[in-house]
Structure formats: structure tokens, C-alpha cells
Amino acid sequence: MKNMMIIPLFLFLFTYVAQSQKVDSLAKKLDSLKTNAITDSAKGKEINVSSTAYNERTKMNGKVFFTLLGTDFTQEITGPFHTPTRSWHKVLGFAVIEGGLFLLDKPVQRNVTDFMARNNNLRSVSGYVTNFGLTYEIYTLAAFGVGGWVFNRPKMRTTTLLATQSYLVAGAVQELTKFLTGRQRPAYTPENASPKPSFHGPAFTLKHGSSSFPSGHTTAIFAAATVYAQEYKNIKWVPYLAYSAATLVGISRMTENKHWISDVFAGAALGYVTGLQVVRNYHRYAYLQNHKPKKGNVSFNLHLNYDHLEPGVRYAFN
DSSP, X not given: OTGGGHHHHHHHHHHHHHHTSOTTXXXXXXXXXXXXXXXXXXXXXXXXOSGGGSSTTTOOOHHHHHHHHHHHHHHHHHGGGGOOGGGHXXXXXXXXXHHHHHHHHHHHHHHHHHHHHHOTHHHHHHHHHHGGXXXXXXXXXXXHHHHHHHTXXXXXXXXXXXXXXXXXXXXXXXXXXXXXXXXOOTTOOOTTOOOOOXXXXXXXXXXXXXXXXXXXXXXXXXXXXXXXHHXXXXXXXXXXXXXXXXXXXXXXXXXXXSSOHHHHHHHHXXXXXXXXXHHHHHHHHHHHHHTSOOOEEEEEEEEEETTXXXXXXXXXXX
């Protein structure tokens, strides 16, 4: 249980530090719920994902990384309380689909387990794929990050850092949700009873140390995949590859009998929303950096004018 709460506590600490900064700090300026002009600049076609957009002015150092991480977490937690009216149809749509999947949890679980029992050769494949939602995903992010530094690709470095932020924020939210919901996993069977997709609350999680809702592996892979899909949307095959890989991981959580279908869908939705929020938050930061007032430098010099020296003044913008 202590391990489960490490990530939320870690992010809470950085959120507190970020929000305790002075009024005109970067964290305050990045508050998408108050800065409408900057929010609008980071939506839709206005997001600049060309390689030239990732430069010295928009790069992330340690301070910026953790400031963004803190504001990501703050916006993730407070966002539902500030959902604009125009977005409620999306929330309603998710609720309807998720409610329908709750009704399908048991029949889908039975069919999937029966299918896997008849196809033993798929078990090893399923186990391999499911690791991309956690262990292998960490290795993949590390490989992309190293590649970005070795080959001097600023966009690859930045995207990997954003995917890491998304991974951490989504992981914190799903761990908190798991703790609060305390849902029984399909592989958990009380004595002489069949598995049930029941919600028992925090007491169940405290007792058993494991909760099913939402799927953590699916949340993690969709959180990172969405960042890459958004940052490289100008390359047509990248979003298809990213979301296809994430979907396979989600399916593997059911073939491994670790999650109900509604867990997987909720995890995918959480990861997707988190990825979008992280990308938009970074582009708000880039917008602020690229719209800073230009600073001027004054320099004095002497130059030869015919047969005598004349003083000169030069003013240059940075």
C-alpha cells in the first residue's frame, strides 16, 4: 500500500512547490483555467510541431520539467471541476460507453478466458505484449531519450520528457482511483465464488493491496502513446503505430485475465486525456517563451571615418 501512494505523494510535493511560487511565476502563467489566450494558442492546428519549434527558447531544464509536472498534475485534478459547457457531451459520451461496458464485463471476461484456454500458443505472446504497458515502456522511453541526446534531436528529447510527465501524472491519478474504488480483479476469486466486477472501496484495497479499476498498464501506455501521436502527428504513420500498440496492450490485460473490459476502457481514456493535457501544457509554455518581450543590448564602439575616429552606439535585439 505504501508503494501505491509514492507517485501521488511525489507529484503532490512538486505541485505544492510550483503553486507556492510568486504571482507572476511560470506555474501561474501556465494555469490553463485562467489564461484563456494561452489556452487557445495551444489547441488544434495552432500547435506548432515542426522540428524548428523545439529550440533553445522552448527547451526543458530540470526546473522547467518539474514546474510543468506540477502544473500538469494540478490541471489533471482540478480540470473536471472546470469542464466547459461545450465539453460536457464528451463526458456524457464516456459515461454512457463506460456504463454499457460495465454490463459486458462478465461475459467478455468469460469469452476471453475460454478463448485463451483453447489457444495456448497465444499466452506467451500476450505476456510479452502486456509488458509494454509498464516494464518495456520504461525501457522504450529511456531508449528514445538517449537517442535524442546522442543524435542531437531536440524534438525527440522534448517529446520523451513530455511522455515521461504524462506517464507520471496518469500513473498518480490511476493509483489514487484504484485506492478509492477498490475493485475486485477478474483473477481474484474468494473461496467457492466466481469473480465479480464489484467495487468495494478503499477498505478492499487496504486489505488486498490490489485494485482493478482502472487498468494501470493501459493508462500508462496510452498516456505516453498520446504524447508521441500528438507531437509527431505531421508524420501520418506515427499516430497509427502509437495507438495500435497501446490498444494491443489494453487487450492483453484482458487476455492475461488481469482486468475487466471497463477497466481497460477507463485506463485508455485516462491516458489519452492526460497525454493531451500534458502536450497542451508544454505548448502553452512554448507560447510564453516565444512571446517574451525582446531584450536589447547596447554596445559602444569606435569607427574610423575618413581621417578621424568617431564614437558609435549599437542597439541589438535578442
